[in-house]
Amino acid sequence: MAYRYFIYFAYNGAAYCGWQRQPNGLAVQEVLGKALSTILRTETEPVAAGRTDAGVHARNMAAHFDSPKPIENLPRLKASLNSLLPRDIAVNRIVRVREDAHARFDAMSRKYEYRIALSKSPFLDGLAAYVHYPLDLDAMNEAAQVLFDYRDFTSFSKVHTDVKTNDCIIMEAGWRQEGDELVFTVKANRFLRNMVRAIVGTLLDVGRGKSTAADVARIIERRDRCAAGHSVPACGLYFLEAEYPPQVFDVE
Amino acid sequence: MAYRYFIYFAYNGAAYCGWQRQPNGLAVQEVLGKALSTILRTETEPVAAGRTDAGVHARNMAAHFDSPKPIENLPRLKASLNSLLPRDIAVNRIVRVREDAHARFDAMSRKYEYRIALSKSPFLDGLAAYVHYPLDLDAMNEAAQVLFDYRDFTSFSKVHTDVKTNDCIIMEAGWRQEGDELVFTVKANRFLRNMVRAIVGTLLDVGRGKSTAADVARIIERRDRCAAGHSVPACGLYFLEAEYPPQVFDVE
Numbered sequence: 001m002a003y004r005y006f007i008y009f010a011y012n013g014a015a016y017c018g019w020q021r022q023p024n025g026l027a028v029q030e031v032l033g034k035a036l037s038t039i040l041r042t043e044t045e046p047v048a049a050g051r052t053d054a055g056v057h058a059r060n061m062a063a064h065f066d067s068p069k070p071i072e073n074l075p076r077l078k079a080s081l082n083s084l085l086p087r088d089i090a091v092n093r094i095v096r097v098r099e100d101a102h103a104r105f106d107a108m109s110r111k112y113e114y115r116i117a118l119s120k121s122p123f124l125d126g127l128a129a130y131v132h133y134p135l136d137l138d139a140m141n142e143a144a145q146v147l148f149d150y151r152d153f154t155s156f157s158k159v160h161t162d163v164k165t166n167d168c169i170i171m172e173a174g175w176r177q178e179g180d181e182l183v184f185t186v187k188a189n190r191f192l193r194n195m196v197r198a199i200v201g202t203l204l205d206v207g208r209g210k211s212t213a214a215d216v217a218r219i220i221e222r223r224d225r226c227a228a229g230h231s232v233p234a235c236g237l238y239f240l241e242a243e244y245p246p247q248v249f250d251v252e
Numbered sequence: 253m254a255y256r257y258f259i260y261f262a263y264n265g266a267a268y269c270g271w272q273r274q275p276n277g278l279a280v281q282e283v284l285g286k287a288l289s290t291i292l293r294t295e296t297e298p299v300a301a302g303r304t305d306a307g308v309h310a311r312n313m314a315a316h317f318d319s320p321k322p323i324e325n326l327p328r329l330k331a332s333l334n335s336l337l338p339r340d341i342a343v344n345r346i347v348r349v350r351e352d353a354h355a356r357f358d359a360m361s362r363k364y365e366y367r368i369a370l371s372k373s374p375f376l377d378g379l380a381a382y383v384h385y386p387l388d389l390d391a392m393n394e395a396a397q398v399l400f401d402y403r404d405f406t407s408f409s410k411v412h413t414d415v416k417t418n419d420c421i422i423m424e425a426g427w428r429q430e431g432d433e434l435v436f437t438v439k440a441n442r443f444l445r446n447m448v449r450a451i452v453g454t455l456l457d458v459g460r461g462k463s464t465a466a467d468v469a470r471i472i473e474r475r476d477r478c479a480a481g482h483s484v485p486a487c488g489l490y491f492l493e494a495e496y497p498p499q500v501f502d503v504e
Contacts (some may be wrong), residue, residue, distance in 0.1 A: 012374035
């Protein structure tokens with residue numbers, strides 16, 4: 001019998017080729033897996049809720065991993081991992097879950113945010129995308145509402161992917177101002193590859209007056225990636241969290 | 253006749269040996285002076301409100317500089333400087349001031365903040381000091397109030413400095429929680445070298461229960477640097493702003 005755990009963690013994606021282990025480049029999965037394997041003294045591979053691309057950050061990513069023995073002291077494991085992991089990866093929390101819980105398949109929703117710096121800032125370098133033209137927040141929020149009217153987001157997907165469907169249910173989408181930053185938050189049951197960055201690029205076109213909310217509807221209806229706006233840089237994108245049904249944590 | 257300007261700017265101090273030009277190491281003064289000299293096409297040396305130490309940040313430092321001709325378009329100068337300057341230095345604003353205005357001598361007050369991260373965070377790396385023990389915010393605020401009862405802060409000064417007096421008038425001092433950070437703000441007419449970092453180190457001793465507000469009073473009364481707590485790391489310290497009398501900006 002294996003004991004399964006969810007580990008919640010944050011990372012600055014700047015130095016990584018993304019979450020998923022790859023032949024070329026260092027992945028977060030590799031670094032976290034190595035730290036877990038070292039401390040648990042057994043080969044351990046974490047499986048995450050979502051696969052972030054190169055340079056994308058995470059504030060509270062969830063992944064599951066197994067241990068052959070029950071782990072007595074979870075706060076101590078967290079402290080040991082945080083000592084061992086580099087400064088750009090930090091463990092937030094570790095909890096026991098059901099043996100069959102799956103960080104990817106059981107996630108009911110994922111939430112991302114995209115951060116835009118409205119002026120040059122030495123403290124947002126690598127943590128937000130800098131936009132040097134004025135943006136109309138109300139127009140971008142009006143256009144974001146259009147997302148709720150559609151399911152098929154082929155227009156915002158990378159062209160060659162192996163998914164069976166491009167349908168996503170948008171649960172939350174909106175912009176807010178936070179000091180000298182504009183922050184877009186979007187939540188859906190699932191996301192296609194590159195989807196959030198393509199949506200943000202399309203909404204920025206609205207914000208600078210190059211297109212309208214009606215244009216965004218037309219772009220989605222075209223079901224063609226070339227119809228949408230440019231993809232925005234990875235450094236502004238953060239995976240925030242995944243939601244799970246309570247049964248996942250129901251361990252006696 | 254020379255035309256004098258105040259330039260307000262931010263910098264991430266990690267890569268610099270401090271504000272002031274030095275034989276060993278790159279100073280912010282040098283980089284900003286070089287950018288101004290290039291764009292104004294004349295040797296230009298900015299003089300700042302305060303000299304920050306190696307690794308210390310600034311959010312809105314003020315400096316004065318002279319131009320032999322009046323500068324027609326200040327927003328354009330700001331944009332040119334921001335293009336030319338590295339990503340860790342950003343100009344916030346440039347304004348014309350009186351010919352005899354002095355960023356250092358005319359400053360009526362300086363304000364600093366010190367940021368402490370309460371948990372490991374990939375996004376606060378280099379931007380806050382990480383403290384891994386619990387801190388009592390109320391006790392630290394009580395101890396901060398003691399600062400208002402004194403003028404002579406010899407206990408919080410670097411040992412060998414050439415200043416004539418160690419008297420400072422504290423105008424503001426207090427801690428607040430901001431998300432997963434504790435932030436100490438302190439304002440005074442002037443600060444001694446290393447003073448904020450020595451104060452924060454002393455208040456952290458109170459926060460972790462090693463000493464009390466009464467001990468802080470005794471430390472100040474000793475007028476001896478060895479009596480105070482350790483100096484905290486530079487990466488948590490930010491120069492916020494200097495205040496000037498309105499006459500400085502009274503240019504017809």
